[in-house]
Amino acid sequence: MAKQAKNHAHRRMTHQRQVISDCLKTLNHPTVDEIQTCVIRTAPTINKATIYRTMNRMVEDGEVIRIVGDDGAFHYDATLDAHYHMLCEECGALSDVDMPVLPQIDQYFPPDSDFRLTGHDVIFRGICSKCRAKKAGRNRAETGQN
Amino acid sequence: MAKQAKNHAHRRMTHQRQVISDCLKTLNHPTVDEIQTCVIRTAPTINKATIYRTMNRMVEDGEVIRIVGDDGAFHYDATLDAHYHMLCEECGALSDVDMPVLPQIDQYFPPDSDFRLTGHDVIFRGICSKCRAKKAGRNRAETGQN
DNA sequence: TTCACTATTGCAATCAATTCGCATTAAGAT
DNA sequence: ATCTTAATGCGAATTGATTGCAATAGTGAA
Known part of the structure; x- marks a missing residue:
């Protein structure tokens, strides 16, 4: 089950709040800045503090x-259901990974630990296609190869 | 192999730099603040900007x-060898997890992805023993149980 | 509908974490 | 011993995020 609201x-x-919600549907793991850019198209007077507060309430x-x-x-x-992420180390873009979670990973966690395990996150790292x-273009230019 | 320096x-x-290095050996995933607290005992005049710069160079x-x-x-x-972490959701403490990395996880990553995968991180979440x-103490006090 | 209650907003001030500019200091190579 | 320049200290600047407050506007009840 997805973690649910108190x-x-x-x-x-x-x-x-409505405009922010709408933007969240079209954006991919946005930051507050990115939300603002989107939101401003519909509601130009919206204040950044409002976005911060709204997002905090939504997290609560x-x-x-929040990632x-x-x-x-x-x-x-x-996306509330448990899922993994991939992160581009070049541009910092975050995306959801289309694969099932692997609950069996938790079984590898040292069982004698005093830590009460509640779950895990996985972040795949690499370079996005963009x-x-x-990069390929830049390298060609720099090395003079074609 | 651990990712190595250019x-x-x-x-x-x-x-x-020497004092900071020494502190890093005794501290567990410290923040700059925690490094500063440690460092000040040996080198009271050391400046926080210096710690930031030194750490940035070490990361480079x-x-x-950097986590x-x-x-x-x-x-x-x-600790440079690939390893996983656990994070206390209560106090934010980070620690290394004593378990081998699971390279097989990468095999689950969608193979048709345009993303060039270089690796993955796992963070276990939960509550540390401390x-x-x-918490247990607090609950007892609040509910009047003994 | 209207009213009253209070959650929410906008704005400016504030805060905390990190970086930056610059004059000075001090590694470490010659 | 000297020279070059990387590194430091310090304060100012930047950035991401929060907060206090007066004004605004949802929403449930009358």
């Missing part, structure tokens, strides 16, 4: 997951 | 790994 205080469906309520990128910036993910293309 | 510019073994040179905690703060890890103890 049904916190009554949330109000404000215009801002279990509507989105910390390598740069330390927060990314938000509206950056590979960019 | 043998960057000539690094100088300054007093500060492949002498340490981003859930709070977005950087932690440093001098926090479990603290």
Whole structure:
């Protein structure tokens, strides 16, 4: 099951929250900056503090997951079911990986540990196709190869 | 093999760098703040910017790994061989997990992906023993149980 | 519908983590 | 001993995120 909300205080469906929700559906693990860029098209006056607060409430309520990128910036993910991520080490882009979770991994965790295990995350690292293309082009240019 | 240094510019073994290196040996995945606390005992005048710069160089040179905690703060890890981590969701403490890496995980990665896979990280989540103890005590106090 | 209650917003100020510019210091090669 | 320049200390600047507060606007009840 996906981790679900403590049904916190009554949330109000404000215009801002609605617009942010809509953007979350079209964006891929966006940061607050990226959400803002999207949101501004529909609601130009929306304030960044509002986005921060809205995202914090959504995390509290279990509507989105927060992921910390390598740069330390927060990314938000509206896919609630357990899943893994891949991270481009070049551009920092985060994406969902289309594979089932591997619960058996937890069985390898040292059983005598005092740590109460609740789950695990996997992040695959590498270079996304976009950056590979960019890199190949750059290398050709630099080395004078064709 | 552990990811190794581009043998960057000539690094100088300054007093500060030496002290920081020593602290890294005794600390467990410290943040810059924690490094500073340790370092100050030996070298009280050392500046935090120096620690930041030194750690950045060490990361560049492949002498340490940088891990981003859930709070977005950087932690440093001098264990270079591939290994997994566990993270206490209560206090944010990071530790190495004593288990072999599972290269077979990479085989589950969607083979048709445009993503060039270079590896993966696993982070086990849960509650460390220290926090479990603290929590148990707190619960007893709150519910009036003994 | 209208009203009242209070969650939410916008804005500016603030905070914390990290980086940067620059004059000074000190490794370490010659 | 001297020279070159990497590294340091310090303060200012940047960046990502939070907060205080007065104004605004959902929403449930009348």
